[in-house]
Structure formats: C-alpha cells, structure tokens
C-alpha cells in the first residue's frame with residue numbers, strides 16, 4: 001500500500017491559519033489528519049510582516065513566524081503535511097478523493113481551507129515588480145513608503161482603508177478608481193476627500209506601470225475620454241479584491257457569485273463530510289482570528305460526521 005492509498009480521517013486542503021487550526025484540533029481529537037499545502041505554511045498570513053490583531057502576541061508577530069508556530073503546534077500532536085498542489089477533488093464519493101501533482105489521497109472527511117489570493121490587474125510588469133514597488137497588502141508593506149509617494153488602485157473598502165492608512169505614512173497618496181464614486185462604505189468618503197495628501201483620480205484605470213528596476217510611476221487612462229497621463233510614484237498597492245481558491249472544485253460545491261464556498265458558521269457545505277474554513281468561505285470578516293475559529297468549527301463538525309451524525 002503506497003502512502004497515497006492510506007485512508008485519512010480528515011484531509012485539510014490548505015496550510016494557512018484555518019488549515020493548521022483544523023489540523024491541531026483533529027490531531028488532538030485522535031484523528032488521522034493530513035494537511036496538503038501548496039508551498040509552505042501560512043497562506044496569505046505568511047506574507048504579513050507584522051500582525052498586531054491576533055491576540056496573545058503583545059508586541060505583534062510576523063506572519064511567517066506565526067504560521068510556523070501553528071504548524072509545529074499541530075505537528076506536536078501528530079498532524080502531518082505534504083507540499084503538493086491539489087488539482088481536482090471528488091467530494092461526493094466515499095472515500096473522498098484528492099488528486100494532487102504528487103498522487104492521490106483518500107479521506108473520510110475534507111476541510112477546504114485554500115484561502116483567497118489578491119486579485120491582479122494583469123499588467124505586463126506587475127509580477128516582475130512585486131516587492132519592487134508593487135504590493136497587494138498596504139497594512140503589511142505600507143511602512144516602507146514613509147515620506148514617499150504611493151498609489152492605490154480600487155474603490156472598495158480595502159482600497160479606501162489602504163489609502164487612509166498610507167496617508168498617515170506617505171508624503172502623497174493617489175487613489176485611482178475606474179468609477180466616479182467609491183464602492184467603499186460612506187465612513188471612508190469624507191476623511192479621504194479631506195485628507196490633504198490624498199488625490200482622488202476618478203474614472204481612471206492604470207494602463208502601464210512605469211519602472212526602472214523599481215516602480216517609478218503609472219500611466220493612467222481616463223475611461224470616459226480615453227486621455228492618458230502619467231503620475232510619478234514609488235509604490236503601487238493593488239487593492240481590487242480577492243479571488244478565492246476554488247477552481248479545483250470544478251462545480252462540485254455551490255459558490256457565491258464571487259466564488260466563495262457557501263457554508264455557515266458551522267462550516268458545513270452542501271456535501272456531507274466536506275467543510276469550508278477560513279477566507280475561502282463566504283463570510284463577513286476575513287481575518288486570522290476568524291480563520292482559526294473556522295478551523296476549530298470544521299473539525300468539531302467533522303467529528304460529528306465521523307461519529308455518524310450529520
């Protein structure tokens with residue numbers, strides 16, 4: 001019997017805070033648990049330089065270290081992990097089958113904790129300039145732009161709160177939005193309009209990121225007139241929402257219009273024995289603290305399922 005033929009009580013897809021909390025709870029409950037993670041532990045959290053809103057770390061903690069601690073805590077109770085990419089799943093079967101780039105895995109229950117990635121603009125230089133002026137998390141990297149000029153793209157709550165946060169650090173902030181008003185809640189509108197160092201660029205899209213080895217500016221196009229202009233900036237934060245990692249589900253579970261898995265606070269999905277935890281679940285607040293809560297709820301529900309309940 002190869003390792004892949006083994007039957008796990010619970011397989012957890014994704015090694016972020018939801019995934020490793022599920023692994024911790026499962027291992028402590030005596031379940032045979034395996035985490036399948038793509039690269040290394042932490043998911044989006046691992047990209048945060050400083051996490052100050054996760055209780056228990058009075059000085060804050062960087063996301064990579066917190067992820068490593070979560071992983072090692074789960075391993076202390078016997079949880080295991082593999083670095084592999086999930087390609088497809090068969091969730092209605094019994095056992096449930098997970099196809100990865102390193103073979104097939106089988107489990108009685110599955111927790112989907114694959115998270116959500118920042119949406120990209122899709123501009124040619126965007127990927128190459130990641131970490132060299134282009135960023136997706138102002139609360140992680142904003143501090144590098146003290147006294148500098150930055151642009152934020154987007155018109156939702158993330159873009160608005162990113163622009164507010166950066167206005168307290170940077171010399172100047174451009175907020176570039178493709179419409180003539182923000183989608184963000186009203187609470188942000190007045191402070192942004194009043195902030196002396198925030199310039200709102202309405203009806204504008206970014207058509208090019210200007211750069212040498214780092215970002216030097218943006219080319220903007222007025223979506224109504226087609227006119228273009230250039231602005232100089234040292235950084236660009238792309239804050240246009242997130243894309244849940246659910247493609248591999250290939251229609252097996254009902255999703256929200258944005259692609260998040262429909263599941264309530266108990267994390268139960270439409271398929272018995274399948275649970276959705278963390279940012280991949282349709283929910284109001286996506287934070288580390290809500291992700292870990294989901295991980296615990298998912299295993300509680302999985303235990304009930306394994307015991308013959310619903």
Ligand code: NAP
Nearest residue numbers: 121153154155156157158159161178179183239240241242
């Ligand atoms: P969002 O609400 O989906 O907004 C995305 C914004 O990016 C929209 O303004 C959209 O423009 C724009 N956009 C999307 N694709 C674009 C593209 N290719 N080029 C240019 N602009 C593009 O996403 P979010 O702001 O990340 O918020 C996600 C969820 O988290 C929301 O439910 C939000 O309320 C919540 N959240 C809440 C807070 C809070 O303080 N309570 C903070 C952050 C996030 P259009 O308007 O034209 O569609």
